[in-house]
Amino acid sequence: MKRLLVAFLLFSGFSYSQDNKVADLIVQGNKKLKSSFVKKVSSIKPGVALDSTIIEADIKLLKRLPSIAHAYYQVFPAEEPNEFNVFYNIEENFTIIPSANVYTTNDEEFAYRLGLYEFNLFGQNMTFGGFYQKDIYSSYAINFRAPFLFSKRIGLAVNYQDLTTQEPVFFDNTTADYKYNNESFEVLGLYQFNFTNRIEFGLNFFTEDYEYKFGATNPNIPQALRVKKMLYKLIYEHNNLNYDYQYVEGFRSIFNFQYVHSTNDAQLPDFLIGWNDFQYFKRVGTKGNWANRLRLGLSSNDDTPFAPFSVDNNLNIRGVGNTIDRGTGVIVLNTEYRHTLYEKNWFVLQGNAFIDAGSWRNPGGELGDFGKSQNLRVYPGVGLRFIHKKIFNAIFRIDYGYGITNNATNGFVFGIGQYF
Known part of the structure; x- marks a missing residue:
């Protein structure tokens, strides 16, 4: 044209x-x-x-x-x-969209998250909705986001979440399971500098509650802990992606920095955490798309069982399981080739082959931890995408990851939207 x-x-x-x-x-x-x-x-x-x-x-x-x-x-x-x-x-696009994420591994319980979002509220590209999650315990959240609320550059986001999960805590080469609850309220200001650069900044007030359920114990590790915290958040995004229906091309970088202040310095001290996602997409021929994500992250290196970076099915390594380890640093590379197998009118069937690989720094450890074999996970796999071209984010994905490193697992990960 x-x-x-x-x-x-x-x-x-x-x-x-x-x-x-x-x-x-x-x-x-x-x-x-x-x-x-x-x-x-x-x-x-x-x-x-x-x-x-x-x-x-x-x-x-x-x-x-x-x-x-x-x-x-x-x-x-x-x-x-x-x-x-x-x-x-x-x-x-049709913009009243249900969301669904389902995940399981060969030795874990079935878990899911169901949601409903309107991505074009009042015809102004405002997002409003929420989700319900069942991962042993029930959780829910409500989200509102209006990037252009006040002008073409200034917007607002407000989020409420009550998240409860069973979380493994790692210490002394052993593991204990805790019931973990995080109730939070967040307000963010949104500002777009220009076409490719934007920033988010704001506050998150939240309460963390840990309750020991079973597993190993240690006199220095509390079996019950409830603490109120304040989180200062800054997000900077450079986005130069170009979309053509299911195909994406270009580069994107998202930097996320947080300072967390705790009211209980003895058990959960203040800490800093930051990470950057680098994404690169390239068209391959007329039906192929090469997609890559590299995450680099570090936090305060406290020797604590409650380290912030986790190894998890839905975050970084497909097939690895639900929060199987934690660390105070992370390096993760996700690379996959997506290929359109069938396309007619509004429907697209896309296949993909991927490799998810990552390593973590142990709490209180050294940067050399990233090179240790026991911290390395490599999971190749394959998947399918069922795509509706006229419904926003209407991509139903199925991925199967198979670990090839020490003590590996394997499993399916289901969800709405591309993995990254």
């Missing part, structure tokens, strides 16, 4: 220059999504210079929004000389 447009402009004697102006921006094809919202977040406005690079940046931004499955533009001469009407054509 864009190539035909350029040819039309050249043939007609028109060109993009400062002499050519935008007469009007017309949004069409949208139903639930408000045209006023599209105009608010777009950089093209009536009266500005006609610039193809700005238009293409707008289209790239629109295709990232949950409410939009695809977008493209057209340019036609207006009535006045050197003025043009710009048309943004929108193909909407």
Whole structure:
């Protein structure tokens, strides 16, 4: 479409220059999504210079929004000389989406998370919804996110969570299981510097409750602990991804830094934690997509059984199990090749082959822990994706990971959306 447009402009004697102006921006094809919202977040406005690079940046931004499955533009001469009407054509997503995550391994209990989210509340790309989780114990959360609430750059997010799980605690080469509860309330301010860079910052007030259930004991490890904490959060994202339905291309980096202040310095001291996810996607031919994620993270290196980085099915290593180890540092690489096996109209069947590999620093340990064989996990595997192209994040995934390192397990991981 864009190539035909350029040819039309050249043939007609028109060109993009400062002499050519935008007469009007017309949004069409949208139903639930408000045209006023599209105009608010777009950089093209009536009266500005006609610039193809700005238009293409707008289209790239629109295709990232949950409410939009695809977008493209057209340019036609207006009535006045050197003025043009710009048309943004929108193909909407269905945005009231259930979510589901199911996971199990060959030696663990069945667990699941079910949710329902609206990703285009009031036609303004606001997200509202929540989930219920059953992982031995019941948990739930409610989330609200409005990145463009106040302007095209300023937004707000509010989250409430009451999460209860059975967590293994590792100490003295033994393991104990605790009932862990985290009840939190979070408020974040959202600010977008430009098309590719944004920031989130805010506070999280939460209460952690540990209750010993069974396993090893140690006089220095409390069997019951309840502490209130305050968390200061900063997230910086550089996003230069370009979407074409199920295909993604480009680079993205997400840096997350947190400072946690505890009211009980003796047992759970204040600590710092930070990690960065580097993501790289590349199209391979017409049906392939190579996807990569590298996570590097460190935290305060306290010798504590409650270390923040975990080894977990749903976070980093498919097939490894549900929180099988913890550490104060992490290096994880996920790489996979996705290939479209079948595509017709709205439906896509995609297959993938992956390798998940990672290593952790032991609590109180050294950076050399990353190189120790007992801390290394490598899990190759295969999976399938069932994709609806016109429903946001309507990707049902099944992955099977098989460990090839020491004391490895294997298992299935089910979920909604790509793994990363």
